[in-house]
Amino acid sequence: MNESIVVKAEGLYKIFGRRPADAVKKLSAGVSRDELGKSATAAVIDASFEVYKGEIFVVMGLSGSGKSTLIRMLNGLLPATAGSVTVAGSPLTGISDKELRKLRQKNVSMVFQHFALMPHRTVLNNAAYALEVQGVEKTEREERALKILKLVGLDGWDQKYPSQLSGGMKQRVGLARALAAETDILLMDEAFSALDPLIRREMQEQLVTLQKELGKTIIFITHDLNEAMFLGDRIAMMHDGRIVQVGTPDEILTRPASHYVEQFVQDVDRTRVLTAGVVMDSSPDDVRSASLPGATAVSEDAPLAEIFGLAADSDRPLAVVDDHDNVVGSLGQETLLSALSHTPANGPLSVVEDEQATDITDGEAAR
Template structure:
């Protein structure tokens, strides 16, 4: 693999963009600590000392309020605005300071852009708009039209190719803009407030479609937005800008749970956490867990130690097989049967570690046990008690509190009796308290 293939998809080093006179002097003053608002009159620092890398195949979101410098930054990334100072690399190749013809070639072949207000050619049909980047490359008419039709189908606009942009809704026009960028087949897509002009419902639909396309195509996307919920929903990583500077870069979880300063903390306080945090963010160590070969005695001990009425059963590779409850395990012991298979029950609910909390409420309510979290191979990687799910959304009970189960667990005394074990003095005292609390319900 070459150095360029090992390089990030995009790299920015110490970028400055100054508008006005004596721009290099302004850069030096900013580097020495002069505040942005103390520069000479008529001099505006739009981007100040911005450095970051965008990994191949990720959605990197740059977000901030109006005037934060995010739109200026994205125009620097494809050379629409010349940098005042700093360096930009695309796939390891420097694009700052190159000749105009070289810059045009990079924009044509390696970087596409989707604009906020669509920027479609009004006199061209939808399919001709999508095919336009290929036309600029000199691709044959038949080939570019075939590619355009293929991409239109991908974005849900099959059959609309012969319409004019004016005949389409705003959401459909933005799909054409995305299709045009995809038809260019560049490594990098720059999206500048691409969905902000759309109605909320259409906007959400477009966000979901972008993620679906990304799962299939694995493009490198730099997405600009002022909407934090949109940033959290789309971004693999997020760069937060304020007054021309990047103040924090991190995953949505990093930004939400560990804000770098008061500004970011205030920014994220109204975020819909249920749409950002995932099962993997809040899951706890799975317990009680027993292997299928462990037998009912081992299962009953694990349940006793965890004060639970059921245990998860896994195979040797920790793939989740099902659950057993304490009463069925006790019956197996009394029958003299040392296997768990006859009493194994299906797991009521299991979820993926990537599922957002919003999608876990219904499964959690319907399940009598904490939700089991499994990976792609079905391995048990964690559990989410209902109280943990609620605590993750804001102030409330501790996430480690015991979840109340519909059927109380057997008392320690009952379990010890069946296992033929003698509790310690401390254990006897605890068993007596637990037995007093549960005897009337269990008997």
């Protein structure tokens, strides 16, 4: 296994109901999810993907798409009907309960949507709980938990109880508890969806900041496309239990692999997702022209929303530069306007074909 791959799923299925193995055979033979009838519910169908060390990998889908079932298969909370999961080079599927507990303690922590704090414990003791389970001595676990609480913005709140906290603060405690365990992998299931919009945005920004500092590998589940686009280094789009596209936010936005994905992303604010480096003109002539003295320089990582004012004030294309201030392309007003078009570029990514853009509401069993 490639050392940069920390989580790998291959041919994962999760079937609820009677005769799940038969359902897997039918689905593998091309039977649709709906054709299984009421005897079986296919929550996850033939899911395969890899998550790389240090990235935020977002699984995005509507209610009923299978995303929450999928994340529970990645830490063994739900056993796979078929397929395999490998975590940090070790198999997760098919191992004993003892081996599973050991793998979780060493490698995987989880942050839930509804906080899951223990009301009779202080903030400090909640944050230190995973360390207590690991058998870490009290003084050490409290020292480690206090450092993490400060990191997530809860310095001075360690002796409070959950009932004394706002929703955003409770979620920070849940995040602190996961970080205090010092595992390399964080699973976050709709972790911010219960928060008010402003607090939610704060938590998203804080997660990005923490990720830059700590370098965790994060698998983040959400139904919110803007959240997925903001957080994800890569995004897996799910529909009807299947992963229909995996790609970077700009790849999914500019090269949707199916009609379903294209409809899903049509209302995204492209100016905040697309960057100068994605839409720039990069032919040798464009680079040479932009390298002439007097051109206004912008970073290739700059969102288009931050560039429009500069482009409007300039009578020539902007020079797009890399981290070493080397000119790598140019960006004129015409190119900027063209980038706002919803027309996808040619050449879809690797994809499992999906037929229709229909919402699904099969309920909790298929989430």
